[in-house]
Amino acid sequence: MNLNYPSRLLEAAVNEFATLPGIGHKTALRLVLHMLRQDSAALETFGNTIIRLGTELRFCKVCRNVCDEDICPICSDKRRDQSIICVVENIKDIMIIENTQQYRGVYHVLGGIISPMDGMGPSDLNISNLEERVKKGGIKELILALSATMEGDTTNFYLYRRLSPFKMEFSTLARGVSIGDELEYTDEITLGRSILNRIPFNAS
Amino acid sequence: MNLNYPSRLLEAAVNEFATLPGIGHKTALRLVLHMLRQDSAALETFGNTIIRLGTELRFCKVCRNVCDEDICPICSDKRRDQSIICVVENIKDIMIIENTQQYRGVYHVLGGIISPMDGMGPSDLNISNLEERVKKGGIKELILALSATMEGDTTNFYLYRRLSPFKMEFSTLARGVSIGDELEYTDEITLGRSILNRIPFNAS
Numbered sequence: 298m299n300l301n302y303p304s305r306l307l308e309a310a311v312n313e314f315a316t317l318p319g320i321g322h323k324t325a326l327r328l329v330l331h332m333l334r335q336d337s338a339a340l341e342t343f344g345n346t347i348i349r350l351g352t353e354l355r356f357c358k359v360c361r362n363v364c365d366e367d368i369c370p371i372c373s374d375k376r377r378d379q380s381i382i383c384v385v386e387n388i389k390d391i392m393i394i395e396n397t398q399q400y401r402g403v404y405h406v407l408g409g410i411i412s413p414m415d416g417m418g419p420s421d422l423n424i425s426n427l428e429e430r431v432k433k434g435g436i437k438e439l440i441l442a443l444s445a446t447m448e449g450d451t452t453n454f455y456l457y458r459r460l461s462p463f464k465m466e467f468s469t470l471a472r473g474v475s476i477g478d479e480l481e482y483t484d485e486i487t488l489g490r491s492i493l494n495r496i497p498f499n500a501s
Numbered sequence: 502m503n504l505n506y507p508s509r510l511l512e513a514a515v516n517e518f519a520t521l522p523g524i525g526h527k528t529a530l531r532l533v534l535h536m537l538r539q540d541s542a543a544l545e546t547f548g549n550t551i552i553r554l555g556t557e558l559r560f561c562k563v564c565r566n567v568c569d570e571d572i573c574p575i576c577s578d579k580r581r582d583q584s585i586i587c588v589v590e591n592i593k594d595i596m597i598i599e600n601t602q603q604y605r606g607v608y609h610v611l612g613g614i615i616s617p618m619d620g621m622g623p624s625d626l627n628i629s630n631l632e633e634r635v636k637k638g639g640i641k642e643l644i645l646a647l648s649a650t651m652e653g654d655t656t657n658f659y660l661y662r663r664l665s666p667f668k669m670e671f672s673t674l675a676r677g678v679s680i681g682d683e684l685e686y687t688d689e690i691t692l693g694r695s696i697l698n699r700i701p702f703n704a705s
Contacts, residue, residue: 304572304648306550306558307567313547317532327556330593333567334651337555343517346510349549351541363508363537370507389534392504427687467664 300326320361359430361423363388371395371403378402383440384427384456386410386449390442402440405430410443411452421453427456431463440467445472504530538544563634565627567592575599575607582606583600587644588631588660590614590653594646606644609634614647615656623659631660642670649676 300322302308307329308344311357314325332340332382356362364370371377371391381402385391391404407422430436441456443449472482473491483491504526507514511533516527536544560566561573564586568574575581575595589595595608611626619624634640645660647653661671677695678687687695 301599303561303573303575303592303595304558304567305566306553306569310550310554313550318535319528319531324523326593326596327523331522331560332504332551332554333592335555337552339553340555344550344555346514346517346548347551348545348548350514350536351539352509356702357507363511365508365510383573387534388507388537389530391507392530395505399700459661467540 319400338443360404360409361426362391364405377400380435380437381440382427382430382438383442385442386444395440402438407443407452410448411455412448421458422452424459428460430453431465436463436465438468441467441469445470502681505678513658517539527592533589564608565630566595566608580605584639585639585644586631586634586640586642587646589646590648598646611647611656616652625661628660628663632664635664635669640667640669645671645673649674 302311309323310329310332311325314320314328315322320328325430332343335343353365355364355367356369357364357372360369362371363370364372370377378401380459382405383400384405384407385394385401386407386409388406391406391435394400394404405423405427407424407427409417409422411419411422431439439456441453443452447454452460453469461467472487473494474480476486480488506515511683515529515538516524518524518532519526521529523534534699536547539547552556557569559568559571559662560624561568561576562571563576564573566573566575570577582605583676584608587604587606588611589598590611592610592614595610598604598608607629609631610629611628613621613626615621615626635643643664645657647656657673665671676691677698678684678691684692
């Protein structure tokens with residue numbers, strides 16, 4: 298549907314929203330028309346929040362997580378184990394892992410994954426910063442928590458090759474049948490690996 | 502999923518996006534994280550466009566369509582028939598009808614529809630403005646192009662009762678089987694009405 302907009306400003310707003318992932322022009326128009334029902338103060342707050350994302354939001358100097366200070370709340374939390382670093386692709390992955398409340402170490406955000414198809418090589422990722430952190434010493438374990446895809450495996454392998462000279466353990470997320478999944482609907486690669494890497498049964 | 506945000510600003514941005522219709526916190530987070538990859542100039546443009554929706558966008562003094570001037574491009578277009586007014590619920594309906602390129606009259610935006618369930622009565626709609634326009638004279642036809650729902654019918658009936666003292670024709674959109682539809686999948690109320698209101702067959 299190629300609509301004629303009665304206002305250039307309305308069209309500009311629709312085009313801005315349509316740049317967001319998963320939002321086409323039709324959805325963008327619906328969102329903008331919804332916003333028109335709000336008063337100008339609400340729109341000013343919304344607009345300023347977006348502007349501040351560009352001007353005020355900072356990235357943690359240690360792990361590259363987003364934060365409001367120089368150092369993120371996780372890196373500056375002395376109760377957390379600073380000797381274990383969990384390497385993730387992006388900020389959302391930190392939030393998802395934090396949400397499990399099972400991890401008490403710190404993180405490192407790569408900002409992506411090695412993917413020649415998308416033109417992402419090792420130099421496009423925050424790998425040098427990770428190397429600096431490891432070089433300083435005191436790191437006992439590096440958890441590679443990347444996607445279980447070809448690109449994730451490639452990146453894991455690259456990181457291992459580059460960082461294995463430093464004395465520390467490398468680990469990766471356990472792969473296997475998801476809790477709650479029926480075997481019938483588990484893909485065969487996952488199921489095959491789960492049998493090979495079977496774990497002792499714990500009856501307690 | 503109830504995530505802990507590493508930054509209050511990030512959380513504020515996610516909450517702003519989550520106020521939009523059809524966007525939950527999970528989608529909002531995805532949108533905001535996408536925006537973080539843009540530079541601050543792009544974010545400033547985006548934010549300012551939203552702010553300007555509240556400060557610069559105007560509503561046509563005649564028909565209440567959105568526009569950049571006092572009078573919208575449709576009302577100020579002298580080639581359009583100013584004696585036919587098509588009454589619509591909202592701005593989007595104007596864009597959709599304009600897109601058909603079949604209508605050369607002007608519009609009037611009610612800003613909603615009479616719906617006691619949603620607390621919308623006649624006084625919440627731009628009906629007085631419509632009455633003023635009609636009162637000035639020169640209007641030959643009023644097309645009631647509201648939703649084919651109970652609320653739409655109620656509003657049509659209300660408008661007819663209130664505006665019928667003024668000498669003009671009232672019409673409404675043709676109802677019937679959609680072009681391209683198979684009879685098997687047409688609802689029975691539409692089909693029943695289509696038989697009652699059958700039209701002469703035109704073989705040309």
